Amino acid sequence: MAKLCAICKKGFGLLSMKVKIADNQFMCADCNLLAMGGDFYIATNGKSYRDLVARFGTRETWTIDVCKIAIEETRQYERELVELVTKEHRNKCNVCGHVYCYNQSDIAANNALKTNAKLNNTISVFTAFSDLTTAAVSSGNADNAQSRIVDFNKCPKCNSSNIRAFTDEEWEKEKTSISTQTTNNTIVSSADELKKYKELLDSGVISQDEFDAKKKQLLGL
């Protein structure tokens, strides 16, 4: 029977990497690299491998459910990181430290929502006299648009308006601290470790037999 990744359910090919996790189940390199790549764990918002360890214990003890949470948070962090790099407005909350960002198209979308909410409110007032159902639907739409309106001058996490612009300088510093923390954490997955041994094999430091033995051990074959 072909083995499937316990997380993404992708089948393993002959050469695909698999990493043993709990209960004789395996995680593929895609999922594992996402979860174990040190960089991804260290978020500017304080999400880090350390944070995950504080909540769930060290990596070796994680269940599949915890792995799934870690991967989800990792992906979320990845999205936030992309936004931080690509969006031109970066704000930092002075109260909780949260960094959030937006660009011109976010502002435009927000303004459209505001116009929509206003329009729907007007419609619901007019229709209230003639058709109660339509009024309910319209005001429902208005509430929906209203609830999605963002105040960029407030922290989305703690709602404080005590915010300031997050400077390019700070971003540079943040990046440096990301790489430092990553080194300190030294998270090495089996797949990463295997890559290391493959390099050693390729450069002739270890023999094919030694590599094969290590591979068997690391992949739990």
Ligand SMILES: [Zn+2]
């Ligand atoms: Zn997978």
Ligand SMILES: [Zn+2]
């Ligand atoms: Zn805040």
